[in-house]
Amino acid sequence: xxxxxxxxxxxxxxxxxxxxxxxxxxxxxxxxxxxxxxxxxxxxxxxxxxxxxxxxxxxxxxxxxxxxxxxxxxxxxxxxxxxxxxxxxxxxxxxxxxxxxxxxxxxxxxxxxxxxxxxxxxxxxxxxxxxxxxxxxxxxxxxxxxxxxxxxxxxxxxxxxxxxxxxxxxxxxxxxxxxxxxxxxxxxxxxxxxxxxxxxxxxxxxxxxxxxxxxxxxxxxxxxxxxxxxxxxxxxxxxxxxxxxxxxxxxxx
Ligand SMILES: Nc1ncnc2c1ncn2[C@@H]1O[C@H](COP(=O)(O)OP(=O)(O)OP(=O)(O)O)[C@@H](O)[C@H]1O
Ligand SMILES: [Mg+2]
Numbered sequence: 001x002x003x004x005x006x007x008x009x010x011x012x013x014x015x016x017x018x019x020x021x022x023x024x025x026x027x028x029x030x031x032x033x034x035x036x037x038x039x040x041x042x043x044x045x046x047x048x049x050x051x052x053x054x055x056x057x058x059x060x061x062x063x064x065x066x067x068x069x070x071x072x073x074x075x076x077x078x079x080x081x082x083x084x085x086x087x088x089x090x091x092x093x094x095x096x097x098x099x100x101x102x103x104x105x106x107x108x109x110x111x112x113x114x115x116x117x118x119x120x121x122x123x124x125x126x127x128x129x130x131x132x133x134x135x136x137x138x139x140x141x142x143x144x145x146x147x148x149x150x151x152x153x154x155x156x157x158x159x160x161x162x163x164x165x166x167x168x169x170x171x172x173x174x175x176x177x178x179x180x181x182x183x184x185x186x187x188x189x190x191x192x193x194x195x196x197x198x199x200x201x202x203x204x205x206x207x208x209x210x211x212x213x214x215x216x217x218x219x220x221x222x223x224x225x226x227x228x229x230x231x232x233x234x235x236x237x238x239x240x241x242x243x244x245x246x247x248x249x250x251x252x253x
Contacts, residue, residue, distance in 0.1 A: 003066030005030045005168055005204035006051065011060030013228075014048050020046040022228035024060070033194055033201030035215045038225035044208045047225070051206070052084045053077045062170060064101040078108070083166030085157045085174055086094060090250075093146025094118070097137055097156055100145050101128045104163025135159040136185065151182040155189065162193065169193060170206045175214055183211065187218055216240065 001130045004027045011024040020043045028034050028116045036044045049055040051062055062070040069077050091100050102119035105127050106112065122127065135155045140148060145156060158174055170188040174190065175183050193214040196203045209215045215222060216236040224245050239245055 002030070003063065004028055005065060006206070007061075007063040009049075009061040009133065010053075011047070011050065011056045011061070011062065013055060014051060014058050019228045020056070021050070021060075024228075024230055026223060026230065026233070028204055028206070031194065032168045033190070033205045033218055033221045034208060035207045035209055035219040035222045036225060037130075037212070037215055037222060039207065042225040043228040044225055045172055046228075048084060048172060048206060048208065050169055051168075052082055077165070078164050081165075081167035082170070083164050083168070084170035085161040086172055087188075091145040091148075091153060091156050091160070094144055096142050097148065097152075098132060098141040101131050101159050101163055101230060104160040105131070108164035123139050129250070131159045131162055134162075135189060150177050150187075151179070154178065154186065156178055157205075158186075158189065158193070166203070167201065168206070172208045174207070174209065175209055175211050177207055183214055188213060190218060231249050 006026070006028040007210060008024050008026040011021050013021040014021065023067065024047060036047065038044055046055060050057050053069070055071055061068050063082055064082060067080065069080065099119040102124050105124045106117070106119065109124070111123065116223065132141050135158065137152060137155055140152060145153065148156060149156060151249070154174055158171065161169060161171070171190070173188055178186060190205065190207070194203050194205055207219065219236055221233060221235055222239045223230050224239065225231070232239060233247050234242065
């Protein structure tokens with residue numbers, strides 16, 4: 001039997017007196033869209049930061065397609081197919097949209113990347129064009145990223161996360177601050193990302209999101225974090241009916 005896309009065992013991350021992640025166990029199958037929901041400060045970003053390698057756990061294991069990566073550096077995880085977007089979009093505002101994506105692609109391909117390098121060289125243009133097309137950003141490809149609308153910056157941030165062609169994609173609040181139409185576009189984009197146009201398996205997605213309608217529409221399963229612990233995991237229907245979740249998070253009696 002093939003290994004799950006992601007398996008987390010007994011993960012613990014402490015910040016001083018705060019247990020930001022307190023014994024997290026989680027298994028994601030390949031191709032699953034798995035939402036992490038929970039109140040502010042419940043440990044969602046801390047969890048994906050440890051999956052990506054930005055933070056090191058105090059204890060516990062993180063297996064990506066069967067390999068324990070808990071103490072491997074970010075670039076190794078990136079090569080293994082892990083990619084992430086940021087809660088606060090992290091684009092270079094003075095570079096064009098296409099150059100922002102191109103630097104991501106260059107880094108992923110091990111090509112030179114820095115202020116001294118021309119970003120959009122021939123060896124990356126096809127891949128950049130494909131990523132921009134998928135994100136719906138071709139029309140603004142020559143604009144400085146800092147001039148984009150908030151919604152387009154979010155899409156750009158996700159496109160950059162995809163520049164290494166990850167198979168496990170971690171999205172930290174990609175819908176934050178979006179209006180209704182923009183949310184619909186982003187949901188379509190996330191579904192496309194999962195379907196994965198390149199040959200190979202569907203992508204697996206961890207999605208942190210506060211917009212419950214979007215979470216319920218998009219996710220195969222949902223995990224609810226409260227004070228660093230997963231208090232429930234299940235399908236949207238199961239989570240919607242779970243009394244612990246209704247009490248702890250959805251604000252119902
Ligand atoms: N680098 C850090 N240093 C110290 N404490 C931190 C750090 N990062 C997070 N924390 C603390 O860990 C806890 C979990 O934070 P985290 O950012 O993971 O929450 P979150 O669920 O992503 O919240 P939000 O929905 O507001 O983004 C919080 O109490 C937070 O203050
Ligand atoms: Mg967060």
